[in-house]
Amino acid sequence: MIAVTKTAPATDVGLLAELGITDIGENKDQEAGPKYDESVGYPAAVGLTWHFVGQLQTNKARSVARYADAVHSVDRVRLVTALDEACRQRDRTLRCLLQVRLDAPDGTPQPARRGGVVPESVAELADRVAGSETLRLAGVMAVAPHRADPRPAFDQLRQVSERLRAQYPEASWISAGMSDDLEVAIEFGATHVRVGRGILGERGARR
Numbered sequence: 001m002i003a004v005t006k007t008a009p010a011t012d013v014g015l016l017a018e019l020g021i022t023d024i025g026e027n028k029d030q031e032a033g034p035k036y037d038e039s040v041g042y043p044a045a046v047g048l049t050w051h052f053v054g055q056l057q058t059n060k061a062r063s064v065a066r067y068a069d070a071v072h073s074v075d076r077v078r079l080v081t082a083l084d085e086a087c088r089q090r091d092r093t094l095r096c097l098l099q100v101r102l103d104a105p106d107g108t109p110q111p112a113r114r115g116g117v118v119p120e121s122v123a124e125l126a127d128r129v130a131g132s133e134t135l136r137l138a139g140v141m142a143v144a145p146h147r148a149d150p151r152p153a154f155d156q157l158r159q160v161s162e163r164l165r166a167q168y169p170e171a172s173w174i175s176a177g178m179s180d181d182l183e184v185a186i187e188f189g190a191t192h193v194r195v196g197r198g199i200l201g202e203r204g205a206r207r
């Protein structure tokens with residue numbers, strides 16, 4: 001389970017670490033970087049695994065590669081190139097998940113602005129990640145379509161994952177499921193759920 005701490009302060013990251021949470025998720029670089037720096041002031045928070053789960057602009061790749069252990073939103077070749085360059089400069093490696101854009105249950109395609117690569121292009125993008133020296137192909141990620149039954153989407157994601165693992169067995173992560181649909185995601189094979197409100201309460205309504 002990844003605790004998504006966006007909008008929550010670094011003190012909450014420290015508290016979650018004391019409670020035994022090992023994985024933290026953030027979706028904006030400008031918030032995540034300073035929060036990471038501040039959180040290392042909490043002894044329990046040293047050594048946490050940081051997941052970048054939001055859409056990522058190529059010009060932020062270098063910054064994200066400083067603190068993130070995994071990026072869940074890899075969805076285009078330019079981003080693969082930028083992350084690889086950033087990792088070379090920082091002499092480190094990064095786990096990458098391919099974010100897949102899934103159709104709504106009625107077949108309507110998801111808007112491109114929500115990010116993600118279409119299922120047909122997953123294999124090509126996977127080759128690019130696997131072919132880089134610094135990036136580790138870890139698996140797939142998706143956000144279920146808004147206000148719709150998530151089952152068809154999670155089922156589609158599981159099939160994409162199966163095809164990917166046939167070629168890259170190490171790419172075993174399925175990052176799916178948030179506060180409202182994590183049980184369903186697990187039914188459909190999720191290995192990583194990303195939970196924000198379910199742990200920290202409604203954003204903007206805390207304390």
Ligand SMILES: *Cc1c(COP(=O)(O)O)cnc(C)c1O
Nearest residue numbers: 004027053178179194195196197
């Ligand atoms: C905010 C966010 C989550 C967590 O959402 P909740 O509904 O608060 O559980 C998960 N994944 C991504 C990509 C997010 O941006």
